[in-house]
Amino acid sequence: MPVSPDSSRQPSGTSPRPLLDQAEHIGNPLRYAQAMMVRLPELREVxxxxxxxxxxxxxxxxxxxxSATFNSYRREVERLLQxxxxxxxxxxxxxxxxxxxxFLAFCQQPPSSWIGDKQTARFRLHQGERVVNPNWRPFVAQHNKRTHSAEFNLSQKSLQAIFSILSTYFNYLQQEDYVEINPVKLIRQRSRYLQKHAYQEPIRxxxxxxxxxxxxxxxxQADTNPREHERSLFVMKILFGMYLRISELVADERGTPVMGDFQQDRDQHWWLKVIGKxxxxxxxxxxxxxxxxxxxxxxxxxxxxxxxxxxxTPLINKIKGRGAVTSTRQIRYLVQRCFDAAYERMxxxxxxxxxxxxxxATVHWLRHTGISEDVKFRPKEHVKEDAGHASMATTDRYIDTEMRERHASARFKKLKPEY
Known part of the structure; x- marks a missing residue:
């Protein structure tokens, strides 16, 4: 296909600017994302x-x-994000x-402003800082020696890679409770491009x-510096012990979680009222x-x-100023600091x-861990209700007894059988 498709299909006359640097230059995801939103103000409109x-x-x-896997996954998810x-x-x-x-149709015929004529790095070093490479494009045309022209053509192998990687990507986002569905898996007529797993993806x-x-x-840390860490300790315990989602801890358009949401029934049992998905x-x-x-x-x-x-009283209050925490970003920073401190100590x-x-690890791993531990000894119907799962099938994903027993039965088999 020629590099220059119908110009009316182009979303704009400008080329997308790169988002994702090499792994060693990303560092802390929260700080990197924050810096990128400052660097690319157009993203704040979305x-x-x-x-x-x-x-x-x-x-x-x-x-x-x-690096090879990282680069291929980065390429496909960045195209989708752009x-x-x-x-x-x-x-x-x-x-x-x-x-x-x-999106698949777009990938097969992207506008010329999205196509480069050679592979280039997304970022380059300038005076000690990583800066955007203006020559980078999400797609790259290949030079045709026969016609002496640059042409873009998405091969069947590349299309298969898009399906495989994006399906894995959305599986992850779904497991993190960030998206409700995996839209890639819903494209039935293209199922031949998708990997078919005869096993259940492990819970992270x-x-x-x-x-x-x-x-x-x-x-x-809380004993040493309570002003900084008592709140962190409570947040970590409630995320793990009650498997709450991060969005269920912050004030938003649905309401503000408050201490009064902890309620005692007539049997003197305590419950927490949560507004979920x-x-x-x-x-x-x-x-x-x-x-x-x-x-x-x-x-x-x-x-x-x-x-x-x-x-x-707000359930999770701001350390500086008054009122409830209103951004999941603050909770993510708090949890990440706890993970980092534990990592350094270990x-x-x-x-x-x-x-x-x-x-x-991410915040949502605490929810996964709490549920995974509880299904070992609590009735799964009870865990389902506490977790806010829409169906028992979701809760069943956390039950790994069968795989545990399967591994135990195979653990001691010999490569050289005894007579």
Whole structure:
């Protein structure tokens, strides 16, 4: 296909600017995303672009150890982000099957302003700083020796790679509770391009050892500097112990989580009222340990040990200023600091290998870990209700008893059988 398609298909006369640097130059995903939103002000016009970028960076960090895999995944997700934001002005959370079909059509015939004539780096070093390379383009044309012209043509192999990578990408976003569906999997007529798994994707979680270090480290910090870390300790415990979503802790258009949402029934049992996805209200069981964590946090705040009926004190307050936390970004920073501190402590004690996952863990892993632990001994129907799962099939994904038993039965088989 010629490089110059119908100009009317171009979303604008300007070329997209690169978003995602090499893994070693990204560092902390939250700080990188924040800097990129400043560098590319046009992205701030797209509602949800910042959260899209945060989740994408967390996804890519899982592949940072293998440069070839990282680069191929980065290429495909960056193309999708550029198209969703610049062409459709949509967040990843809004994309549906038809949008993905339109994106595939776009990839097969992108506008000339999106096509380069050679591979170039996204960023380059200038006076000690990483700056955008103006020659970079999301797509690259190949030089045809026979016609002596540059042509862009998306091969079947490349199309298959798009399906495979983006399906994995949306699986991750779905597991992180960031998107509701995987729109790639809904494209049935192109299912031949998708990998078919005869197994269940593992739940991304932290280990019990890692959680012990996170909890101990955060408790030590809270004892030493309560003003900075008592709130962190409470947040970590409520995310793990009640498997809340990060959005369920902050004030937004749905309302403000307050202390009065902790409620006691006639049997003296405590519950937490939560407004979850789809504006659905659920009651989450409060364990005895969680009740003690609540008392400790309220004592630090100078409140009574337990909430009063209708109490309007914000559940998670701002450290500076008054009122409730209103941005999930603040909670992400808080949790990331706890992960980083636990990682450094584990590494200092000679457990760097055991700590590695904390470098790529996200807030949502705490929810996954809490659910995964509870389904080992609680009725799954109870876990389903506390987690706010729409169906039992979602809860069943956390039950790995069958795989545990399967591995145990194979663990001691010999490569050289005994006679």
């Amino acid at each position: 509602n949800g672009a910042y959260e899209d970028l945060i989740n994408t960076l967390n996804f890519l960090s899982s592949y940072s150890g293998t 198209w969703a934001w610049l062409v459709r002005s949509m967040s990843l959370t809004e994309l549906r099957r038809q949008d993905m079909e339109d 979680r932290i280990s019990n050892l890692q959680w012990d270090f996170i909890l101990e480290t955060t408790e030590q 789809g504006n659905k209200v659920r009651m989450v069981t409060v364990s005895d340990d969680m009740l003690q964590a609540l008392k400790r946090y309220r004592s630090y705040l100078g409140l009574t040990p337990l909430p009063t009926v209708g109490e309007q 590494r200092s004690q000679g457990m760097e290998d055991e700590a590695q996952e904390l470098k790529v």
